[in-house]
Amino acid sequence: MATLKMSISWFFFLQILFSLLSSFAPTNVQGLKVGFYDKSCPKAELIVKKSVFDAMKKDPTLGAPLLRMFFHDCFVRGCEGSVLLELKNKKDEKNAVPNLSLRGFEIIDNAKAALEKECPGIVSCSDVLALVARDAMVALNVPSWGVETGRRDGRVTNINEVTSNLPSPFDNITSLITQFRSKGLGKKDLVVLSGGHTIGIGHCPQITNRLYNFTGKRDSDPNLDTEYAASLRKKCKPTDTTTALEMDPGSFKTFDASYFKLVSQRRGLFQSDAALLDNQETKSYVLKQTKSYGSTFFKDFGVSMVNMGRIGVLTGRTGEVRKKCRMVN
Ligand code: HEM
Structure with missing residues (x-):
């Protein structure tokens, strides 16, 4: 009996220690950290993972374009979700030639809708892109990695910024x-x-x-x-x-x-x-x-x-947390 009590109290001690340590997870210079939503939206990462796994069960080929989407977001204006924005005049990044073959935007929308239900206005679209890219690789049996989160979303998209910022397949x-x-x-x-x-x-x-x-x-x-x-x-x-x-x-x-x-x-x-x-x-x-x-x-x-996910991020009071990923608030 005494040993059981001892091991239970050890269990709680370790749990408290662990949660203390994780709340001290280092924030990097830009203000990103692994587990940014642990307190504000504890189920955030689970929700994204479920959206990705459900979609990829039906269509495993979505993994590739979802990975590429994150790269195309980060290289143009930084990882701030501009690749998702749509303009009425179609002069948005999405309509630039290299992005016409991107697929899987509906996975981002589904994940974001589920997140808005669970904790409205908390999780940015740019973080959804970073988490989706990781989870899409995990769904293909790639070992997982800790995704830094805490990005905020940009408010600008410009079709003319895409080809000048993305490398070309003809590059040396x-x-x-x-x-x-x-x-x-x-x-x-x-x-x-x-x-x-x-x-x-x-x-x-x-x-x-x-x-x-x-x-x-x-x-x-x-x-x-x-x-x-x-x-x-x-x-x-x-x-x-x-x-x-x-x-x-x-x-x-x-x-x-x-x-x-x-x-x-x-x-x-x-x-x-x-x-x-x-x-x-x-x-x-x-x-x-x-x-x-x-x-x-x-x-x-x-x-x-993780290094790519740090490009040009908006954190703190800059940018916004979009309600819908295809449009600014
Ligand atoms: C180094 C410079 C890079 C160049 C020049 C380049 C270029 C390209 C091009 C031209 C395609 C074919 C797109 C199509 O015809 O649909 C492609 C596909 C792809 N790229 Fe890259 N890429 C580069 C880096 C990256 C990076 C950094 C990633 C992600 C880590 C990435 C992930 C992918 C994936 C997954 C596809 C397949 C997309 C699909 O199947 O829909 N690429 N890339």
Whole structure:
């Protein structure tokens, strides 16, 4: 009996200690922290996770566009939900060419509606995007990571800011490194996050030049494996604007390190994937991930997602918490 009492009191002691420690979870310089909603909306993360898991049970291919949506939000005006806003005149980010193939906005709406029911006006749309991106990867069996929250939502969206802020599939390594640096991300983040291309699809126009006219002399990209180029030419005729291509053929639904194996074999789909072999640091990361014993990809991915989630955030009294993610309050 006495031992039982002792272990019960230990249990409560540990619980109190744990909740004290978690309320001291460090807030980073920008005012974000893991568990920002623990007190104000304790079920927030569970609610988002349920929306994502329910949707991905029906359509597992949603994982890829939901991950990409967070990247496209963060690189344009920072992670402040501008990619979700809609303007009557359609001059919003959503209507910019690179965003036309984004999908899954209804998952964000559903999660947000459930959150508004549980705790109105508390959880920002930009945090929903960050949590959804993580949960979509967890639904694909990627080990989870702690998402920093506490972002507030922006009030501006501009169609003209998208292509100038997002890297292009035609970019070389110098340009990619510069663009990531301008967002506060390093070469490691660049190569790790490019590993997001282990899932999902691209389209023929993004590689037509690599297949048919690389330097204007009807040649193909010498950095593209010749056998792979031949198989891609069968799928993409020079004027094809619609055919979808698996970025990681054979395992494009599985989040794994096989992207790096492909890149190391000169089978990365885009010039921007192939470019990772043109810098010593990014190349050595790619090669390291091809060794099953050396692969740190999963762990690194969580770290770089957190880094990306810090780009240009609005916190404290800046911005707002939107009621609906598609419009400002
Ligand atoms: C490094 C610079 C990057 C470039 C140039 C780039 C470019 C592209 C392009 C052109 C597509 C094809 C879109 C389509 O045709 O529908 C794509 C797809 C994708 N990208 Fe990237 N991307 C980059 C970085 C990232 C990052 C940082 C992530 C996330 C961590 C990411 C995640 C994805 C995913 C998951 C898809 C597949 C989307 C789908 O299946 O709907 N990309 N990317």
